[in-house]
Amino acid sequence: MATIFKRTSVLTDVPFHYCPGCGHGIVHRMVAEVIEELGIREKTAGVAPVGCAVFAYNYFDVDMYEAAHGRAPAVATGYKRVHPENVCFTYQGDGDLASIGTAEIVHAAHRGEKITTIFINNAIYGMTGGQMAPTTLVGQKTTTSPLGRDKDHCGEPIRMAEMLATINGSAFIARTALNNTANLNKTKAAIKKAFEAQIAGKGFSMVEILSPCPTNWGKAPGEAMDWLAENMIPYYPLGIMKEV
Amino acid sequence: MIKVTIYENQCKGCGLCVRACPKAVLAISKTHLNTKGYYPVEVVDQAACIACTSCAKTCPDVAIEIEK
Numbered sequence A: 001m002a003t004i005f006k007r008t009s010v011l012t013d014v015p016f017h018y019c020p021g022c023g024h025g026i027v028h029r030m031v032a033e034v035i036e037e038l039g040i041r042e043k044t045a046g047v048a049p050v051g052c053a054v055f056a057y058n059y060f061d062v063d064m065y066e067a068a069h070g071r072a073p074a075v076a077t078g079y080k081r082v083h084p085e086n087v088c089f090t091y092q093g094d095g096d097l098a099s100i101g102t103a104e105i106v107h108a109a110h111r112g113e114k115i116t117t118i119f120i121n122n123a124i125y126g127m128t129g130g131q132m133a134p135t136t137l138v139g140q141k142t143t144t145s146p147l148g149r150d151k152d153h154c155g156e157p158i159r160m161a162e163m164l165a166t167i168n169g170s171a172f173i174a175r176t177a178l179n180n181t182a183n184l185n186k187t188k189a190a191i192k193k194a195f196e197a198q199i200a201g202k203g204f205s206m207v208e209i210l211s212p213c214p215t216n217w218g219k220a221p222g223e224a225m226d227w228l229a230e231n232m233i234p235y236y237p238l239g240i241m242k243e244v
Numbered sequence B: 001m002i003k004v005t006i007y008e009n010q011c012k013g014c015g016l017c018v019r020a021c022p023k024a025v026l027a028i029s030k031t032h033l034n035t036k037g038y039y040p041v042e043v044v045d046q047a048a049c050i051a052c053t054s055c056a057k058t059c060p061d062v063a064i065e066i067e068k
Helices: A023-038 A052-058 A072-082 A094-100 A102-110 A160-165 A181-199 A221-235 B016-020 B054-058
Strands: A003-005 A044-048 A063-066 A087-093 A116-121 A170-177 A204-210 A239-243 B003-006 B026-028 B041-043 B064-067
Touching: A023 A052, A023 A087, A023 A116, A023 A181, A044 A052, A044 A072, A052 A063, A052 A087, A063 A072, A072 A087, A072 A102, A072 A116, A087 A094, A087 A181, A094 A102, A094 A116, A102 A160, A102 A204, A116 A160, A116 A181, A160 A170, A160 A204, A160 A239, A170 A181, A170 A221, A181 A204, A181 A239, A181 B054, A204 A221, A221 B016, B003 B041, B016 B026, B016 B054, B054 B064
Parallel strands: A044 A063, A044 A087, A087 A116, A116 A204, A170 A204
Antiparallel strands: A003 B064, A170 A239, B003 B064, B026 B041
């Protein structure tokens, strides 16, 4: 018998601290598998964010940094410019990337930094207890929008992938989701293309991944996946926004 | 011969694998608790497995291994 699926050795043996049904664990596995498949383990460094994935450095068996809130692209810029032959990725949530770190991500893309960003969009602040994020959908109830997000007061959710795709320095920008097996396969393929774009020196690459937050959405894990498909995908269309 | 192995102490009983399986090979235990205090997933119909790996791909805790 041959093993056709097993835990990649690029993940450490540390159990994930995430809630049951959280998308972070799925994406951690995919990133680790891509690093293994591309044979770049010994020359890869990751940058962990602030947010639920703050302990990502415990889970990846590659060199890892922990950046100040939202500043992962700035830390990755420094690493990549000192070690241009190496590979660097940032792993960020929507509170980190689309809120406090908007300046860093926009200008990292604008400078055409040859880094890869894995962006987890779950439409809510997870770690701090389910507050409204810039990506929260109109009408979505959170602890700071108990009547649902009001677009006249808070604006409409920001689409980061589309925005970054307009910037000349970006080379590969895609949005995928985790809600079914087909989309899981597309997500891993997109992560691989993003790393390949960096290795080829084409420019900035990012994959935005629509991911469930069952705890803060107040849903069972399976229901959260259905909610994601019914509510998030219509507003955040999937696909490759840019590929050069 | 296909073999699905569940590392039950990594499992948090979220049930995403049960939802992803097209052949109802998996079910959440109703009686047995793991060391984390969750009801873990169990293999209930090994013979029905087609080795599509959908369960393992959706597992957020990488608790499933598949041999064929």
